[in-house]
Amino acid sequence: MKLRLLILSTLFFSLSTQAVTPSPAQIEQFKKLPKAQQQALAKQYGVNLSNLSNNQNNKQIDNPDVVNERPDQKSRDSQSAGDEVTETEIDKGMRSQNQLKESGTKSVSSETDDSEKAQPKRKLKPFGYELFAGAPSTFAPATDVPVPHEYVLGPGDTVKIQLFGKEYKDYSLTIDRNGTLILPETGPLQVVGMSFGEFKTFINEQIEQKVIGAKANVTMGEMRSIRIFVLGEAYQPGAYTVSSLSTIIHALFVSGGVTNVGSLRNIQLKRKGKIITTFDLYDLLLKGDTSKDLNLLPGDVVFVPPVNSTVGIDGEVKRPAIYELKGETSTQELIKLAGGLLSTAYPNASKLERLRSDGTRTVVDLDLSKRANKQKVVKSGDVLRIYSVLDEMENVVSLNGHVHRPGRFSYKPDMRLLDVIGSITALKANPDLDYGLIVREEPNVRTVSALSFSLKKAFSSPHSAENLALQERDKIYVFAADEARKLDKLLARLKAQARLDEPAKVVNVAGHVRYPGNYPFTQNMTVADLIKASYDLQLETDMNYALLKSKNYRQNITEFDVISFNNPADLNKRLSPADKLYVFSINDEREEQFVDLINEIKRQTNKQNQQQLVTINGEVRFPGTYPLANNMSLKDLVAAAGGFTESSFMNSVNISRFNTNLKDKSEYSLIKLDLDSDTLNTYQLQPRDSIVVNKIPDWRDHETVKLLGEFKFPGTYVINKGETLAELIERAGGFTNEAFVDASIFTRSYLKEKEQALLADAERKLKRELVSAQINAGAAGSSETILSLLSELEGVEASGRMVIDRKQLLSANDSVELRSGDSLIIPRRNSAVSVIGEVYSATAQVYTKDWDMDDYINAAGGFNQIAEGSDAYIIKANGRVVGNTGWFSSSDSIEPGDTIVVPTNIDPVPTLSIWRDVTSIIYQSTVALAAVAAL
Numbered sequence: 001m002k003l004r005l006l007i008l009s010t011l012f013f014s015l016s017t018q019a020v021t022p023s024p025a026q027i028e029q030f031k032k033l034p035k036a037q038q039q040a041l042a043k044q045y046g047v048n049l050s051n052l053s054n055n056q057n058n059k060q061i062d063n064p065d066v067v068n069e070r071p072d073q074k075s076r077d078s079q080s081a082g083d084e085v086t087e088t089e090i091d092k093g094m095r096s097q098n099q100l101k102e103s104g105t106k107s108v109s110s111e112t113d114d115s116e117k118a119q120p121k122r123k124l125k126p127f128g129y130e131l132f133a134g135a136p137s138t139f140a141p142a143t144d145v146p147v148p149h150e151y152v153l154g155p156g157d158t159v160k161i162q163l164f165g166k167e168y169k170d171y172s173l174t175i176d177r178n179g180t181l182i183l184p185e186t187g188p189l190q191v192v193g194m195s196f197g198e199f200k201t202f203i204n205e206q207i208e209q210k211v212i213g214a215k216a217n218v219t220m221g222e223m224r225s226i227r228i229f230v231l232g233e234a235y236q237p238g239a240y241t242v243s244s245l246s247t248i249i250h251a252l253f254v255s256g257g258v259t260n261v262g263s264l265r266n267i268q269l270k271r272k273g274k275i276i277t278t279f280d281l282y283d284l285l286l287k288g289d290t291s292k293d294l295n296l297l298p299g300d301v302v303f304v305p306p307v308n309s310t311v312g313i314d315g316e317v318k319r320p321a322i323y324e325l326k327g328e329t330s331t332q333e334l335i336k337l338a339g340g341l342l343s344t345a346y347p348n349a350s351k352l353e354r355l356r357s358d359g360t361r362t363v364v365d366l367d368l369s370k371r372a373n374k375q376k377v378v379k380s381g382d383v384l385r386i387y388s389v390l391d392e393m394e395n396v397v398s399l400n401g402h403v404h405r406p407g408r409f410s411y412k413p414d415m416r417l418l419d420v421i422g423s424i425t426a427l428k429a430n431p432d433l434d435y436g437l438i439v440r441e442e443p444n445v446r447t448v449s450a451l452s453f454s455l456k457k458a459f460s461s462p463h464s465a466e467n468l469a470l471q472e473r474d475k476i477y478v479f480a481a482d483e484a485r486k487l488d489k490l491l492a493r494l495k496a497q498a499r500l501d502e503p504a505k506v507v508n509v510a511g512h513v514r515y516p517g518n519y520p521f522t523q524n525m526t527v528a529d530l531i532k533a534s535y536d537l538q539l540e541t542d543m544n545y546a547l548l549k550s551k552n553y554r555q556n557i558t559e560f561d562v563i564s565f566n567n568p569a570d571l572n573k574r575l576s577p578a579d580k581l582y583v584f585s586i587n588d589e590r591e592e593q594f595v596d597l598i599n600e601i602k603r604q605t606n607k608q609n610q611q612q613l614v615t616i617n618g619e620v621r622f623p624g625t626y627p628l629a630n631n632m633s634l635k636d637l638v639a640a641a642g643g644f645t646e647s648s649f650m651n652s653v654n655i656s657r658f659n660t661n662l663k664d665k666s667e668y669s670l671i672k673l674d675l676d677s678d679t680l681n682t683y684q685l686q687p688r689d690s691i692v693v694n695k696i697p698d699w700r701d702h703e704t705v706k707l708l709g710e711f712k713f714p715g716t717y718v719i720n721k722g723e724t725l726a727e728l729i730e731r732a733g734g735f736t737n738e739a740f741v742d743a744s745i746f747t748r749s750y751l752k753e754k755e756q757a758l759l760a761d762a763e764r765k766l767k768r769e770l771v772s773a774q775i776n777a778g779a780a781g782s783s784e785t786i787l788s789l790l791s792e793l794e795g796v797e798a799s800g801r802m803v804i805d806r807k808q809l810l811s812a813n814d815s816v817e818l819r820s821g822d823s824l825i826i827p828r829r830n831s832a833v834s835v836i837g838e839v840y841s842a843t844a845q846v847y848t849k850d851w852d853m854d855d856y857i858n859a860a861g862g863f864n865q866i867a868e869g870s871d872a873y874i875i876k877a878n879g880r881v882v883g884n885t886g887w888f889s890s891s892d893s894i895e896p897g898d899t900i901v902v903p904t905n906i907d908p909v910p911t912l913s914i915w916r917d918v919t920s921i922i923y924q925s926t927v928a929l930a931a932v933a934a935l
Helices: 002-017 026-031 035-045 047-051 073-082 089-104 197-211 248-254 283-288 331-337 415-421 455-460 488-496 526-534 591-604 634-640 677-682 725-730 751-773 781-793 808-809 853-859 915-933
Strands: 158-165 170-172 179-182 187-190 214-220 225-232 238-243 267-271 275-281 302-304 309-315 323-324 348-356 361-366 384-388 394-401 407-412 430-439 448-453 474-482 506-511 519-520 539-554 558-561 579-585 614-618 623-625 651-662 666-674 690-693 706-711 714-718 746-749 825-826 832-837 843-845 873-875 880-882 899-902
Touching: 073 519, 158 197, 170 179, 170 526, 170 899, 187 197, 197 448, 197 591, 225 248, 225 323, 225 825, 248 267, 248 302, 283 323, 283 725, 302 651, 331 384, 394 415, 415 455, 430 455, 430 526, 455 614, 488 519, 506 526, 558 591, 558 634, 579 591, 591 614, 614 634, 634 677, 706 725, 706 832, 714 825, 725 808, 751 915, 832 873, 843 853, 853 899
Parallel strands: 225 302, 309 384, 394 474, 506 579, 614 690, 706 825, 832 899
Antiparallel strands: 158 170, 158 214, 179 187, 225 238, 267 275, 267 302, 309 323, 348 361, 348 384, 394 407, 430 448, 430 474, 506 519, 539 558, 539 579, 614 623, 651 666, 651 690, 706 714, 746 825, 832 843, 873 880, 873 899
């Protein structure tokens, strides 16, 4: 058993690797194995059990592949794909038409589609040669096909004769060179020249006559081979040995087919130097007719002559290609060769491209709907182009955009807008009912224009003019309320129609609207219509001032009109093509929106066109320069500037007017204009006017001062003009019992800004000194000092402290007049003395009556290495600075709340003389911050 499995395993391995069909005995041996072992062996060696089991019963007859792909076919295909194709004028027309067809398939509601890409140029190929797109590998025609009765027997053929009846005999006999077949029962029989049908009848007659009680069954065995020649424009011409059943087509396939310069319509069969027949492959390819595909005899020659006349046909036909002509051919016959016209063909606009005798090309227009043109004879080298019908439908209107069922509708006379849309249910959710468009094409000039409509008005009054009448080819656009309008394609077409005397029918709205941008100019369009096109104004829109810009292209002048949305006459103002409406927010600056506009006005300024700008400053919300509108009044300019501020002086304004004769004289005149309602409305502005709106005298916004610390009622107080610090302290209820009045910290905002600038200047100088010290050799000590100073400056915020003594806090006559932003801090009583600066342990010491400065410094660890001990000084509790010796010489004793400061030695940086003032600012700020932190 194991041996048998081993043998079968070997057998299967050889079968899987060599693909050899097993013999019936081997199959039977395999079938005797258990099913599980059969499946295991089949799985192991990749054998299909179903094929194996059906091998004997369902033997397939496979015709061998006689041709493979030609070696040069791929290269020719790649070359043809990459070759430059000469494009004629007709090609351009065909390509343009294809582009129109492609664009017609796109959604017409998409107005932002990119420009269509150029269609690839099609190169016509000769018809029929793909049949032979291969090279011969072998020619082994199937031997198991039935033999036709007409087959003529000859020397070398083998016949099989079975005798049955009285006895059974089986013969396989070959016809000898003399055409004789020797059958033992009958003797020699002369059979050469007989057809196979005649031979069967002849044998049966012989057996009946010479063998009693026997009958014969006659079949063909192995048939003879014949030698033929395939010559001319065959792919591989030469001599071939083929089956005696072979025909002209077989011979062509054996040789690999016909080359691209060979004729498909004049293939000749020659026998003994004479043409027996000509075979037209078009009959096979187009009709399936093989009636002239004769069987070959030994020595026959299949000759392929060069191709003769050829013509091309392209466009709306079923098989565009280059066809070989056979005799005179009309355009109608050529179209028939190409399979006929497509349903989209428009033969009335056909063109025939023809080579002329002088080497140039010409084009002949053909209306192939006429009989005479159908019979026109084509010549070699002609190319017939059949154009398609236009994709643009006639007698239709289309509906696009925010609707459930967009598409085309049949146009009917007296058709109106609601005949297409029907009802509100035809629209998707959240439509814009106030603005829609109808794009209409003028039939005589093919230019487009736009009409706007309101579905809200049309639905409410279906029998009124709001339900617009439609025309053929109208395109209706319905927009969504929550999406920007997609009009790029339409706007581009409108701009392309612009001419010198006719600007593009496009208007623009910019600024504080829902959807700013360009919109089609519609018939009788008003400012209100443009606002509807942009959906609507946004919240907080300035309703009193908008600016309408119009351009006079011939004179290169830009003109302006002031628009008030509260004025019905302004809303109904008619627009012109290329107008632009500027809409502003009531709370936003306008300068950014006017930058380009002002620059444009300045560029247009010349002798004939004065600079149309006016300026307003002072107490208006948005001071600046504005375009001068037509008949612009002072009220209009104030509205452009956002209106008066709360502090505006309303009795008068100052106007500076520029006067010139535009030749040799100019001057400014100053005008003080009394303000009243009539003056505001009627006073007309001129170019370059400058208006200043004053502030109400003694106008003051809320000025506040902060009182922090030990007050009975600390907080932020609004002060009156001229109020002193003592008066404010009295209003705050005075001090608490814990107040350390002598340690008050009074700060002022403008002093803080001044000190902060001084700190920034010191930081810049230190960084410059640091770079210099690092460049110069031997300046390591200087670098360390500068780094130490920079670290002290880092993050320091000036306090703006001003020294105030007790008398100024308590006496109204001697006190300080307050300013907005002042701050007074009164800390609690403090019995400590602080030591800060360049000591080893900066700290606060309990006040000791008999101690001097040196005692407190020693208690803080003494001077460190970079201290400038001789310049140590005292910051008194009230902020006054007194020196120990030198430039602050004083004999003041140290008291509770004082701060001793040991500054840094700046001798390594002799150029930094500012540092002494900076040190005072730093330590004053430190003391102030410490006081605030202790509150």
